[in-house]
Amino acid sequence: MEHYHTDQLLSLKEALNNIFTLITPIVEKEIIPLTESINRITAREIISPINVPPFDNSAMDGYAIRFNDWHDAAPLIVAGKALAGSPFRDPLPAKSCIRIMTGAPIPSGVDTVIMQENTRLVENTISFTQPIKPGSNIRFAGEDIRQGDTVLTIGSKLSATQISLIASLGVSEIEVFRQLKVAIFSTGDELQTIGQPLAAGQIYDTNRLAIRLMLEKMNCQVIDLGIIADEPGKLYQAFKQADQQADLVISSGGVSVGKADYTKQILNEIGSINFWQLAIKPGKPFAFGKLKSAWFCGLPGNAVSAIVTFYQLVQPIINHLSAFSQWQSTPYLKARTTSLIKTSPGRRLEFQRGVARVNSQADLEVTPMPQQGSHILSSFNQSNCFIVLEQNRGAVDAGELVDIEYFNHLLISE
Numbered sequence: 001m002e003h004y005h006t007d008q009l010l011s012l013k014e015a016l017n018n019i020f021t022l023i024t025p026i027v028e029k030e031i032i033p034l035t036e037s038i039n040r041i042t043a044r045e046i047i048s049p050i051n052v053p054p055f056d057n058s059a060m061d062g063y064a065i066r067f068n069d070w071h072d073a074a075p076l077i078v079a080g081k082a083l084a085g086s087p088f089r090d091p092l093p094a095k096s097c098i099r100i101m102t103g104a105p106i107p108s109g110v111d112t113v114i115m116q117e118n119t120r121l122v123e124n125t126i127s128f129t130q131p132i133k134p135g136s137n138i139r140f141a142g143e144d145i146r147q148g149d150t151v152l153t154i155g156s157k158l159s160a161t162q163i164s165l166i167a168s169l170g171v172s173e174i175e176v177f178r179q180l181k182v183a184i185f186s187t188g189d190e191l192q193t194i195g196q197p198l199a200a201g202q203i204y205d206t207n208r209l210a211i212r213l214m215l216e217k218m219n220c221q222v223i224d225l226g227i228i229a230d231e232p233g234k235l236y237q238a239f240k241q242a243d244q245q246a247d248l249v250i251s252s253g254g255v256s257v258g259k260a261d262y263t264k265q266i267l268n269e270i271g272s273i274n275f276w277q278l279a280i281k282p283g284k285p286f287a288f289g290k291l292k293s294a295w296f297c298g299l300p301g302n303a304v305s306a307i308v309t310f311y312q313l314v315q316p317i318i319n320h321l322s323a324f325s326q327w328q329s330t331p332y333l334k335a336r337t338t339s340l341i342k343t344s345p346g347r348r349l350e351f352q353r354g355v356a357r358v359n360s361q362a363d364l365e366v367t368p369m370p371q372q373g374s375h376i377l378s379s380f381n382q383s384n385c386f387i388v389l390e391q392n393r394g395a396v397d398a399g400e401l402v403d404i405e406y407f408n409h410l411l412i413s414e
Contacts, residue, residue: 008277009277009278009279009284009347009348010276010277010278010279011278011279011349012278012279012280012312012313012349015276015278015286015288015313016313016316018274018288019288019313019317020320022290023295023317023320023321025177025320025321025322025323025325026177026178026180026247026321026322026323027043027177027323028177028178029043029044029175029176029177029178030175030176030177030178031173031174031175031176032173032174032176033172033173033174034163034166034167034171034172034173034174037158037163037174037176038158038159038160038163039157039158039159039218039219040157040158040174040176040177040179040219041155041156041157041158041176041177041322041323041324042152042153042154042155042156042158042174042175042176042177043154043175043176043177043323044154044174044175045150045152045153045154046150046151046152046166046169046171046174047148047149047150047151048145048146048147048148048149048151048169049147049169049170049171050147050169050170051141051142051145051146051147052142052144052145052168052169053139053140053141053142053143053144054141055105055106055141056105056106056138056139056140056141057084057103057104057105057106057138057139058082058100058101058102058103058104058106058113058137058138058139059102059113059137059138059139060102060113060115060116060137061100061101061102061115061116062100062113062114062115062116062118062119062137063076063078063097063098063099063100063113063114063116063119063126064082064097064098064100064106064107064110064112064113064114065097065098065110065111065112065113065114066092066109066110066111066112067111067112067132067134067135069094069095069096069097070128070132073127073128074095075122075125075126075127076095076096076097076125076126076127077093077095077096077097077124077125077126078096078097078098078099078121078124078125078126079092079093079096079097079098080098080099081098081099081100081101082098082099082100082101082104082105082106082107083101083104084101084102084103084104085104086104087104087105087107088100088104088105088107089107091108091109092107092108092109092110097126098110100113106138111134111135111138112132112133112134112135112136112137112138113136113137113138114126114128114132114136114137115137118130145165145168145169151165151166151169152166153326154323154325155323155324155325155326156326157324157326157327158174158176177322177323179219179220179221179322180218180220180221180247180248180318180321180322181220181221181223181245181246181247181248182215182220182221182222182223182246182247182248182249182250182318183222183223183224183225183241183242183243183245183246183248183249183250183294184208184211184212184215184222184223184224184225184249184250184251184252185208185224185225185226185227185228185238185242185251185252186205186207186208186226186227186228186251186252186253187227187228187229187230187235187251187252187253187263188227188230188253188301189229189230190202190203191203191204191205191227191253192204192205192227193205193226193227194206194209205227206303207252207253207299207301207303207306207307208224208226208227208252210303210306210307210310211250211252211299211306211310212224214310214311214315214410214411215318217409217410218315218318218319218322218410219322220318220322223242223245223246225238225241225242230263232262232265232266235262235263235266236266236269236270239266239267239270239291240270242291242294243270243271243291243292243293243294244293246294247294247295247321248294248295248296248297248317248318248321249291249294249295249296249297250296250297250298250299250310250314251296251297251298251299252299252300252301252306253299253300253301267287267289267291267296267298270291270292271289271290271291271292271296272289272290273287273288273289273290273296273298274287274288274289275287275298276288278309278348279347279348279349279391280308280309280312280348280349280350280351281346281348281349281350281351282300282302282304282305282308282351283300283305283306283308283309283312283351284300284305284348285298285300285305286298286299286300286309286313288313288317295317295321297313297314297317299314304353304380307380307411308351308386311410311411312351315410316329329405330405330406330407330408331405332388332403332404332405333356333364333403333404333405333406334364334401334402334403334404335356335364335365335366335387335401335402335403335404336363336364336365336366336399336400336401336402337365337366337367337368337387337396337397337398337399337400337401337402338365338366338367338398339367339368339398340395340396340397340398341368341387341389341395341396341402342395343389343393343394343395343396344394344395345392345393345394346391346392347391347392348391349388349389349390349391350388350389350393351386351387351388351389351405352368352369352386352387352389353368353369353380353383353385353386353387354366354367354368354369354383354384354385354386354387354404355367355369355382355383355384355385356384356385356404356406364404366385366387366402366404368387369382369383380411383407383411384406384407384412385404385405385406385407386404386405386407387402387403387404388402388403388404388405389402389403390403
């Protein structure tokens with residue numbers, strides 16, 4: 001790996017391109033019960049072993065007929081009943097019909113089902129109150145899925161609906177890629193564990209909590225090593241332990257200019273790490289590279305910066321390492337601003353937090369949060385999108401168009 005420090009600003013795209021030339025997916029596989037497969041990544045194509053539905057069946061409660069039996073519009077005798085799980089097995093007599101319920105197999109020779117709302121029953125005979133079309137209201141075998149069809153490709157993340165679809169094929173186990181193991185810790189003597197009283201000059205360690213929760217949403221196995229003091233010996237042991245246990249190590253704090261130099265010295269000793277100055281705001285300092293075994297991402301210490309760099313950089317890294325080949329980032333949309341957006345022209349791509357909505361004229365509009373500082377974590381509280389301001393763009397007046405990126409499941413409730 002090329003190993004360097006740089007004070008030059010690296011674009012988000014350049015940073016990701018550099019990273020993706022280095023990392024390859026972890027493709028160790030395991031077979032697990034389908035019932036435990038939510039959010040796992042498929043390691044094998046899902047091929048249907050059966051037709052779905054497996055037989056022709058009724059789409060309605062009503063009456064099943066041979067269409068040609070009704071050519072003279074005479075009433076038909078009800079010759080029997082077909083229920084889901086209890087089919088009508090006898091030959092259908094001429095000039096007759098079968099009472100049929102939704103999901104029941106279509107009797108032999110029958111080609112049309114008439115919904116019961118369009119029928120009239122008089123002394124065990126049925127007449128029809130609406131015009132009849134041949135072939136109506138029948139769900140045909142294989143109409144949903146044919147035997148041999150590819151239902152899901154490799155690299156798909158399994159949702160509840162996809163798992164239900166696989167279950168409809170009679171499949172009870174599934175081959176998936178193993179979960180990514182991610183070790184996390186925070187550095188800084190100013191940090192205090194949530195729930196403990198703050199001493200003078202301390203703040204709560206919210207970054208590690210946010211990172212852990214996002215990792216859990218991404219279905220990673222999280223190894224939480226807590227807060228590591230700014231002491232070389234403890235930092236070295238933390239990095240060594242994390243490297244031995246995880247596929248990816250994420251630290252928060254310790255990679256910005258002016259932070260304790262021994263953090264970088266330790267990283268250089270046990271790995272090959274790039275310390276980048278990214279052309280994004282917030283989130284300028286970012287470290288990426290390889291420890292002896294695991295990959296490493298170093299996030300800024302400011303809360304908003306840590307979340308933005310995780311979302312924009314670590315999220316695609318994890319999806320790539322997890323072999324989630326179907327993942328796509330949220331596309332940018334154009335929205336009209338409802339108020340002034342304060343920003344200074346510069347060389348950085350800026351991610352402000354905002355609330356996007358469709359107004360009464362059916363136009364997409366966005367309102368920036370009033371406080372956008374990299375320490376203002378509350379700016380995420382009511383937001384649902386990033387306002388993405390391109391490099392060198394200055395202040396934006398109300399009514400101007402800007403790019404927005406809606407938050408995905410990592411930053412909003414599902």
